[in-house]
């Protein structure tokens with residue numbers, strides 16, 4: 110993988126996250142967990158390149174992010190779609206995600222974990238965390254649509270500095 114500067118990164122984050130999906134991975138090579146995400150963003154804050162992710166507190170990956178304050182975002186070729194669907198429907202609490210055949214974990218130079226099959230890896234360090242609150246929804250439609258019942262709890266919002274972007278050529 111080669112490292113590129115954030116301002117040289119020219120792929121659509123709307124497509125990468127919203128359509129192709131990503132894996133959020135947190136922990137070290139001996140003990141990590143990952144989950145699929147299709148909500149999030151990338152931009153600039155406090156004069157730093159940042160990625161924002163939204164993680165419900167009930168996710169096992171949430172525990173890792175809370176503990177380490179680090180995560181990677183990995184983006185994959187379309188052949189890995191099924192693997193992403195599985196990582197988004199099973200929890201590492203009762204499924205051995207660390208030894209999942211289709212995804213080969215690799216240790217990045219920063220000691221964070223990503224995958225050999227990834228096309229793009231963003232290595233992130235959390236700067237800021239907040240929890241969504243019902244009274245802050247100025248439009249209640251997303252609140253009613255996406256929370257409660259089978260959906261789950263309000264998301265925690267993590268804004269993280271993108272320390273490195275690596276691409277697999």
Ligand SMILES: Cc1cc2nc3c(=O)[nH]c(=O)nc-3n(C[C@H](O)[C@H](O)[C@H](O)COP(=O)(O)O)c2cc1C
Pocket residue numbers: 130142143144145146147148149163164165167168169170171193194196197198199200201202
């Ligand atoms: C396409 C897709 C996108 C998802 N996006 C998110 C997300 O942005 N935030 C979130 O908290 N959960 C999201 N999920 C759900 C988690 O990936 C799922 O609950 C996963 O099993 C959690 O795994 P864990 O308990 O091992 O962390 C998504 C699932 C899928 C299939």
